[in-house]
Amino acid sequence: MSTQPTRKALLGLYGVTLRTARSFKSYNFRNYFLQRTKDNFRTLLASTRFLECISPQTDKNRVSRAYEQAVGELAVLKRSAIVNQLYAGPPLPIEARRCKAQCLNASIRRGQRTGTVLYRRRKYTSQVADSVV
Numbered sequence: 829m830s831t832q833p834t835r836k837a838l839l840g841l842y843g844v845t846l847r848t849a850r851s852f853k854s855y856n857f858r859n860y861f862l863q864r865t866k867d868n869f870r871t872l873l874a875s876t877r878f879l880e881c882i883s884p885q886t887d888k889n890r891v892s893r894a895y896e897q898a899v900g901e902l903a904v905l906k907r908s909a910i911v912n913q914l915y916a917g918p919p920l921p922i923e924a925r926r927c928k929a930q931c932l933n934a935s936i937r938r939g940q941r942t943g944t945v946l947y948r949r950r951k952y953t954s955q956v957a958d959s960v961v
Contacts, residue, residue, distance in 0.1 A: 832888040833895040835873075841895070842869045845902050851909045853916030855923050861905060868898065 833841075842865070849861035872894050875887070 832892050838869070838873060838895065841898055841902065842873075845869070845898070845905065848902065848905050848909055852912045853919075854912055855920050857908075857912055872898070 845865045846862065849865050850858060852858035852861060872891070875891055875894075
């Protein structure tokens with residue numbers, strides 16, 4: 829019979845699982861596994877909070893079984909993420925917009941010049957080059 833995992837162990841497993849889910853290159857897979865991880869751990873952490881108040885032995889066994897199952901799912905998720913990274917397709921248009929906004933926000937936070945000015949210059953120079961040719 830296994831012992832009940834601590835709350836720290838559960839939160840650590842949650843963090844590792846979220847990191848692994850974020851490592852998927854495919855937008856749909858990444859969002860699906862992020863949502864699934866959040867849902868699974870939300871119920872698992874809620875049941876451990878319940879066990880702090882009332883702690884029958886059967887519930888402790890149920891939480892430890894769920895923890896072991898989550899560890900097994902993490903191993904499968906890691907392997908799937910590696911395969912997904914190897915055979916990833918091109919990013920979707922929604923990812924390109926999100927990435928552009930994140931890069932823009934990061935450059936503003938660092939105090940650098942915004943990307944929109946550089947984009948306008950490139951667009952302008954391409955129009956000038958087209959009109960010259």
